Amino acid sequence: MLDQVEALYREVILDHYKNSSHHGELPKAQIKAEGTNPLCGDEMIFYVQLQGDRIDKVRFQGKGCAISQAAASMLAGELEGKSLGQAQQLIQAMKAMMRGEALPAPVTLGELEALAGVRQFPVRVKCAALSWNVVEQGLQQQRGAHGHQ
Amino acid sequence: MIDTARIRQEFPILSRQVHGKSLVYLDNAATTQKPRQVIAALTRYYSQYNANIHRGIHALAEEATAAYEAVRVQAAQFLGAASEREIVFTRNATESINLFAYTWGRAHLTAGDQILLTEMEHHANLVPWQLVAKATGATLAFIPLTADGQLELKALDQLLSARTKVVALTHMSNVLGTVNPVAEIARKAHAQGAVVLIDAAQSAPHLPINVQQLGGDVLVLSAHKMLGPTGVGVLWARQALLESMEPFLGGGEMISDVQLTSSTWNEVPWKFEAGTPNISGVIAFGEALAYLQRLGMPEVAAHEQQLTRYAIAQLQQLGHLTIYGPTQPGVARGSAVSFNLDGLHPHDVGTVLDAEGVAVRAGHHCAKPLMRRLGVPATVRASFYLYNTPAEVDRLIAALKIVRAFFNRPSRIHA
Numbered sequence: 001m002l003d004q005v006e007a008l009y010r011e012v013i014l015d016h017y018k019n020s021s022h023h024g025e026l027p028k029a030q031i032k033a034e035g036t037n038p039l040c041g042d043e044m045i046f047y048v049q050l051q052g053d054r055i056d057k058v059r060f061q062g063k064g065c066a067i068s069q070a071a072a073s074m075l076a077g078e079l080e081g082k083s084l085g086q087a088q089q090l091i092q093a094m095k096a097m098m099r100g101e102a103l104p105a106p107v108t109l110g111e112l113e114a115l116a117g118v119r120q121f122p123v124r125v126k127c128a129a130l131s132w133n134v135v136e137q138g139l140q141q142q143r144g145a146h147g148h149q
Numbered sequence: 150m151i152d153t154a155r156i157r158q159e160f161p162i163l164s165r166q167v168h169g170k171s172l173v174y175l176d177n178a179a180t181t182q183k184p185r186q187v188i189a190a191l192t193r194y195y196s197q198y199n200a201n202i203h204r205g206i207h208a209l210a211e212e213a214t215a216a217y218e219a220v221r222v223q224a225a226q227f228l229g230a231a232s233e234r235e236i237v238f239t240r241n242a243t244e245s246i247n248l249f250a251y252t253w254g255r256a257h258l259t260a261g262d263q264i265l266l267t268e269m270e271h272h273a274n275l276v277p278w279q280l281v282a283k284a285t286g287a288t289l290a291f292i293p294l295t296a297d298g299q300l301e302l303k304a305l306d307q308l309l310s311a312r313t314k315v316v317a318l319t320h321m322s323n324v325l326g327t328v329n330p331v332a333e334i335a336r337k338a339h340a341q342g343a344v345v346l347i348d349a350a351q352s353a354p355h356l357p358i359n360v361q362q363l364g365g366d367v368l369v370l371s372a373h374k375m376l377g378p379t380g381v382g383v384l385w386a387r388q389a390l391l392e393s394m395e396p397f398l399g400g401g402e403m404i405s406d407v408q409l410t411s412s413t414w415n416e417v418p419w420k421f422e423a424g425t426p427n428i429s430g431v432i433a434f435g436e437a438l439a440y441l442q443r444l445g446m447p448e449v450a451a452h453e454q455q456l457t458r459y460a461i462a463q464l465q466q467l468g469h470l471t472i473y474g475p476t477q478p479g480v481a482r483g484s485a486v487s488f489n490l491d492g493l494h495p496h497d498v499g500t501v502l503d504a505e506g507v508a509v510r511a512g513h514h515c516a517k518p519l520m521r522r523l524g525v526p527a528t529v530r531a532s533f534y535l536y537n538t539p540a541e542v543d544r545l546i547a548a549l550k551i552v553r554a555f556f557n558r559p560s561r562i563h564a
Contacts, residue, residue: 002168002504005555009497014556040496041513041526063526065494066556121500 007117008124009066012074016111017066022076024059033138037130042068044134048079055079055087060131067118067127074111075131088139091132098125151444151452153538159184160536170506173541173548178323178351178485178532179510180373184440187376190433201425203402217428220435221418227438228368229359230385237384237391237418238431242350243273245369245384246317248397248421249346250277254315256395257344260286263312265343267292267300267329268522269322272515274348278317287314292334294522298325298474305337313343320352320363321483324514324530325474326457328352328481335364344390350374354534355453355483357446366390372430376437381430384421391417398423449535453484456533460486460542467546469553473523484533487514490553495529498552502529505548 026047034045042064049057058076062069075094079087093107100119103109118128157163160182165172174182194216200209202217218233225233239245254277258264264278268291282289290308293301300318309316316338321328335345347365349358354375360368367390372381386394396403396414400423405413414420441449461476464486473487490498499511510530513520520526531545 005501005504008500009555014558039512041517041520043526065496067497124496124500127496 004117004120008121010114010117012111012114013070014066016070016073020060020069020073020076022059022073023061025061026057026059029057029059031138031142033134033141035130035134035137037064037068037126039126040064042127042130044068044072044130046072046076046131046134046138048135048138050084053083053085055082055084064130065124065127067115067124068130071112071115071128072131074114075135078110078112079135084139084142087135091136091139094132095129098129151448151535153452153536156184156444156536157538159186161185161188163536167506167508168504173507173544175531175533175537175541175545176508176510177354177534177537178374178514178530180379181354181376181534182536183376183378183437186436186440187378187433190436191378191429194429194432199429202428203419213428213432216432216435217426220431220438223435223438224383224385227358227442228353228383228385229361231361232388234417235385235388235391237386237421238426239369239382239384239421240380240427241373241382242348242369242371243277243382245382246273246346246348247277248384249367249369249386249394250281250317252394252397253344253390254278254281254287255284258282258285258287258314261312262287262314263290263308263310264288265290265292265308265313265316265338267318268294269298269300269325269327269516269519270317270319271323271348271350272517273350274317274319274346275518292318297476297480298322298327298523299480300327300329300334302330302333305334309337309341309343311341313338313341315344315346317346317348319348319350321349321355321485322474322516322519323351323485324487324516324519324528326482326485326487327474328356328483332362332364339364351483351485354441356450360385372434372437376440377434378427378430380427381434388417391421394421396420396423400424402426444535452535453533456537456539456542457482457484457486459539460531460533460545463542463546464488467549473525473528485530486532487528487530489525489528490549493552493556495527497556498529498549501552501555502545502548505544505551507545507548509545 026049029047029049031048036043044062047059058079060072089107093103162182198209198212200213202214221233221236224236338345345365346367349368349370353370367386370383373379403420403423469491475482495511512527
């Protein structure tokens with residue numbers, strides 16, 4: 001087995017794929033965003049429940065490969081407790097990591113760090129990116145709806 | 150009998166390594182590899198007689214024109230066409246279908262007419278008809294599938310009517326491997342006065358094809374799926390049908406005379422070949438056809454039948470997986486075998502197989518409606534060709550065992 005494949009499917013990724021604690025639905029979520037990856041048919045819905053400006057709870061529903069599902073699970077976990085502004089910074093940091101660029105200074109990726117190996121597989125970057133693209137779209141809708149930030 | 154050991158020496162790419170392992174190429178339904186004869190034909194054209202065709206009066210142009218037109222004759226013979234005038238060169242099977250759907254469809258279809266397709270079509274035989282339906286008001290109908298991925302022929306009699314103007318279907322599914330009884334369907338369609346288009350992109354590389362026996366009016370294929378280069382397709386249609394059609398693309402070569410405000414058309418098939426075609430590609434496609442004819446298409450088909458049966462048996466023995474498409478020994482099928490391992494997404498399977506040097510396709514195979522019908526987002530597809538061996542099937546099975554062990558390894562995190 002290639003080292004890169006081991007690095008792509010790190011244990012933490014398979015663990016999130018098989019046993020995500022953030023899988024599910026939030027009927028009262030203020031933000032609901034969905035997206036698909038037309039190339040592979042992956043589907044993703046994110047529910048983000050807010051308390052003021054702070055993200056209280058995040059759940060996702062999706063169908064897809066280990067990378068897409070693990071990315072969703074880890075992103076959901078990392079988003080909880082963050083402000084909307086911090087959430088946007090985290091998304092920018094993930095995009096920078098996938099492009100192989102330096103991360104914006106104060107952001108910590110937490111478990112999402114495990115996705116670093118995806119960069120070695122250009123065709124799989126879109127699998128991981130589906131989650132933060134969907135969440136980013138949800139955050140934009142929220143900003144649009146409230147006309148601030 | 151196909152001598153794979155000898156054949157494999159004629160395909161330079163088959164001796165390369167991928168990720169440090171010898172390549173096992175099982176993505177032949179996407180595109181096949183090329184023998185050195187085909188590669189040499191490209192080089193020979195560009196190094197010895199590169200010229201534009203049909204217009205020069207110098208030696209190079211005459212040689213190039215003769216070589217290009219000789220392949221038209223070869224293609225006609227390969228398909229059992231009545232005349233080389235029935236062979237139009239296009240970019241690929243997709244363009245061939247678009248050409249026919251656009252020119253014939255817009256001239257002959259009106260609101261209320263029916264276009265009959267099947268649930269197993271490649272996007273190439275769906276989207277062009279959706280465009281024509283939108284432009285003309287014709288409706289789309291679909292022959293449904295049985296549980297094991299064959300056409301539900303009982304439904305055909307109800308679907309066919311005097312409103313059915315065209316039936317367009319694949320001869321062999323690129324996902325399921327199913328070989329459809331196109332001759333029987335064509336007979337029934339003709340009884341209702343419909344025109345029949347056969348998508349032979351997957352069958353022409355693997356089975357003996359005779360357009361007279363298949364009974365359709367139009368047949369399309371792609372050269373790159375049958376040892377030829379990319380960028381060359383064939384549209385075969387009965388000459389009278391071709392002659393009744395308006396041009397698809399306008400430009401040089403397809404005209405008889407051009408005034409500033411009007412033009413008259415060249416004869417068929419040149420009426421449909423506007424602009425400089427893929428000259429080198431067509432000439433190299435001739436070498437591909439010659440290669441297949443030397444081996445013999447019945448022998449190619451027999452080799453693949455045997456290999457496919459072996460692969461299906463080995464997969465079934467591996468267990469804990471679903472094979473999509475016919476698996477019973479008596480049912481006609483091609484060498485594309487789609488499957489999913491229980492609990493694993495095809496992209497994850499494909500990535501690990503690649504690390505083991507095994508190239509398969511993982512995805513929706515440009516057949517999203519079929520994926521929805523099967524209830525899966527995607528499948529893994531292994532597809533075989535004349536150079537593949539039972540030892541390569543064994544490599545696939547061994548790699549699938551590695552995939553399974555890899556994703557089922559016990560987690561140390563929450564253990």
